[in-house]
Amino acid sequence: DTEVTQTPKHLVMGMTNKKSLKCEQHMGHRAMYWYKQKAKKPPELMFVYSYEKLSINESVPSRFSPECPNSSLLNLHLHALQPEDSALYLCASSQTRDRIYGYTFGSGTRLTVV
């Protein structure tokens, strides 16, 4: 398995809802990432997990809460989002010893906040 799988592919949520995005990989990668991508813009890093521990939080608002239950799974819990949070949320993973092999991205969850 050489893919990063993200679910759901699309999500519409109200500003008072609580929802979660899920990401899964079985490549043995020990670093996992959440990125946010707005239309016609590059991906922006949100969080980095290394060996299931949060290593980088790029000053992301607390309404986004990441979780890494094990080495294959990464979740992003969403609560009280704003319409401007609507975007494509991308998960990625990489090896930790050989970053030179690159980062593998999922196809993303397209989130719409209404």
Place this chain on the structure above:
Amino acid sequence: AQRVTQPEKLLSVFKGAPVELKCNYSYSGSPELFWYVQYSRQRLQLLLRHISRESIKGFTADLNKGETSFHLKKPFAQEEDSAMYYCALADSSYKLIFGSGTRLLVRP
């Protein structure tokens, strides 16, 4: 601070013409550089990594440390090359930082 610059938002060429997508970076350490491609409605895909010096789909990129550049080149563009191309730099904390992207449009 590390930074990746892609000066062209859009590059339009005719089929069969040479292509060069520019990328410059600033990084105090030894950089790891990549080119990613995003076709319409598809996921980001790794195209090239500087360490491997490989050629994928006819594209090549050479790291020039003196000019801090990692330009992407292809001698003869094809219509199926039309996509968004991102240059990216990985730092020592596993952060992957993207340039703003260049949209390549190959006209028939």
